Amino acid sequence: MGGGGGEETKLPRVDFSGVDPAAPGTGRWAEVHAEVMDAVTTAGVFEAHYPQLTPELRASLFRDAVQPLFSLPVETKRRNTYGPGKPFHGYMGGLSGLDSYESLAIVDGLKPAPVHAFAELMWPGAANDSFCELVHGAAKQIGDLEGMVRRMILEGLGVENHHEKMSESTWHLFRMAEYKAPNSEEKVTGYIAHQDTNMLSIVCENGVNGNEMRTRDGEWVLVKPSPTSLIVNVGNTLRAWTNDRVHAPFHRIMVSGNATRYTAMLFSVPNFMIQAPDELVDENHPARFKPHDNDDFIRFCVSEEGARHEDKLKAFCGI
Numbered sequence: 273m274g275g276g277g278g279e280e281t282k283l284p285r286v287d288f289s290g291v292d293p294a295a296p297g298t299g300r301w302a303e304v305h306a307e308v309m310d311a312v313t314t315a316g317v318f319e320a321h322y323p324q325l326t327p328e329l330r331a332s333l334f335r336d337a338v339q340p341l342f343s344l345p346v347e348t349k350r351r352n353t354y355g356p357g358k359p360f361h362g363y364m365g366g367l368s369g370l371d372s373y374e375s376l377a378i379v380d381g382l383k384p385a386p387v388h389a390f391a392e393l394m395w396p397g398a399a400n401d402s403f404c405e406l407v408h409g410a411a412k413q414i415g416d417l418e419g420m421v422r423r424m425i426l427e428g429l430g431v432e433n434h435h436e437k438m439s440e441s442t443w444h445l446f447r448m449a450e451y452k453a454p455n456s457e458e459k460v461t462g463y464i465a466h467q468d469t470n471m472l473s474i475v476c477e478n479g480v481n482g483n484e485m486r487t488r489d490g491e492w493v494l495v496k497p498s499p500t501s502l503i504v505n506v507g508n509t510l511r512a513w514t515n516d517r518v519h520a521p522f523h524r525i526m527v528s529g530n531a532t533r534y535t536a537m538l539f540s541v542p543n544f545m546i547q548a549p550d551e552l553v554d555e556n557h558p559a560r561f562k563p564h565d566n567d568d569f570i571r572f573c574v575s576e577e578g579a580r581h582e583d584k585l586k587a588f589c590g591i
């Protein structure tokens with residue numbers, strides 16, 4: 273495999289069927305937990321087999337909610353904004369060099385009211401119950417997975433005592449993206465290579481692949497999740513909070529062919545200062561990052577200065 277990449281590979285695959293978010297530690301939890309720890313400390317990404325998000329709901333989410341949303345006029349989609357100075361919070365499109373990419377995002381997408389408010393903004397005065405049910409239903413299922421994975425990671429690092437407090441001050445961004453089919457065999461960039469600037473990211477695809485992950489050896493590999501799988505990856509925020517115990521992989525979206533790629537994603541975002549807990553800092557693991565506000569880190573990532581650095585977290589707050 274060469275650096276030009278996009279070769280297929282198998283990511284670690286973790287089977288979450290029957291794992292109950294409401295009953296941590298029971299059933300297959302321990303076995304799944306070990307696989308999650310292995311994946312996040314090595315590749316930083318895995319495929320989660322998660323039939324709790326049913327194939328019917330997935331299909332309907334893309335067909336009846338996500339696709340109609342992207343068919344709206346761009347002026348309408350641009351109403352999806354949460355004000356200035358909040359990169360990644362709302363509509364993204366018309367980005368230089370990313371002709372095929374557009375996305376919309378709901379802040380606090382796990383809660384019904386923000387989903388309703390978003391739908392009302394897109395289709396004022398229209399019936400939008402079915403859109404809301406689909407989006408909220410899918411977000412809720414994906415949110416359960418996010419909570420389980422995050423809890424397992426904290427358990428694996430021996431800091432599960434922080435989980436509840438962390439969850440209380442974590443919010444979720446639900447983003448829907450479209451990568452228009454380029455109608456060519458030539459691959460085009462749907463989204464440039466980056467590390468995520470949040471805790472955990474979970475991606476649900478519509479069956480059209482395009483997510484390429486950079487392995488620790490520097491090779492780009494195409495992720496081909498099964499139709500019942502979601503892609504879970506670690507972001508730089510969790511890497512910082514764990515004092516560098518987990519890996520935040522670079523990834524990019526490359527699209528080709530005649531099918532449009534749609535994704536629905538959930539990002540967990542902190543509302544607290546990012547500082548590794550004392551338990552994760554010792555002689556063998558000296559503090560790697562200064563305590564910081566994640567919003568400041570995000571602003572750095574999108575700044576001119578940030579653009580000059582590959583490892584933006586280290587450049588921003590590395591010790």
Ligand SMILES: O=C(O)CCC(=O)C(=O)O
Pocket residue numbers: 449463468473475483523525535537
């Ligand atoms: O749409 C996707 O497949 C993932 C996009 C992504 O990596 C991101 O929005 O951070």
Ligand SMILES: [Fe+2]
Pocket residue numbers: 466467468473523
């Ligand atoms: Fe990403």
